Amino acid sequence: MKNLNRIGLEIEKSNELVGQLSDLLSNYSVFYQNVRGYHWNIKGDNFFELHIKFEELYDDLVLKIDEIAERILTLGSEPENRYSVYLSQSVIKEATDLTNGKVAVQDILDSFKVLLIKQRTIMDFADEMGDEGTNALMSDYIREQEKLIWMYSAYLKQ
Structure with missing residues (x-):
């Protein structure tokens, strides 16, 4: 029992999972911004349409950022809050072309791909260690984001 954390998971594996979730938190934070x-x-021409869609997306992303941070706390660690650390860890980089709708949508698709790969890795590891809470969270994110990829791809006619 000494090697288990307060929710009954192995401490060593939980710490490894926290590292993966911290990396995910960094990527989500840069993507959100x-x-x-x-x-x-x-x-441009699609201002009204994209302005609304981007607001819907960042509202969802901020909720996921909070859930990931709270999962890190649940696992017995503290989430990182420094943006400088997020930038140094994140595969998703700061966007520079902010006015072009097609570029923005393509960047969103590229960012979702990064997140999906990371989330699948986390989900597999969480499953191996018997962490249903993290596993369910990642599964929900993956399902939602796969649908969004279909929608954003349809917008770009891909």
Whole structure:
């Protein structure tokens, strides 16, 4: 029992999972800020449509950021809050072209791909260690994001 954390999971494996979730938190945080930038700065023919879609997306992302941080706390660790650390860890980089709708949507698709790969890895590891809470969270995110990829791809006619 000494090698188990307060929710009954192995401490060593939980710490490894926290590392993966921390990396995911960094990627989500940079992605969130990129989408906020698209929302604020989008221009062109599809302004009204994309402005609303980007707001819907960043509202969802901020909820996921909070859930990931709370999962890290549940596993017995503390989530990182420094943006400088997020930027150094994240595969998703800060967006620079914030006004072009097609570029923004393609960047969103690329960012979802990064998140999906990371989430599947986390889900598999959580499953191996018997962590249904993290597993269910990742499964929900994957299902939602796969549908969003279909929708954003349809917008780009891909």
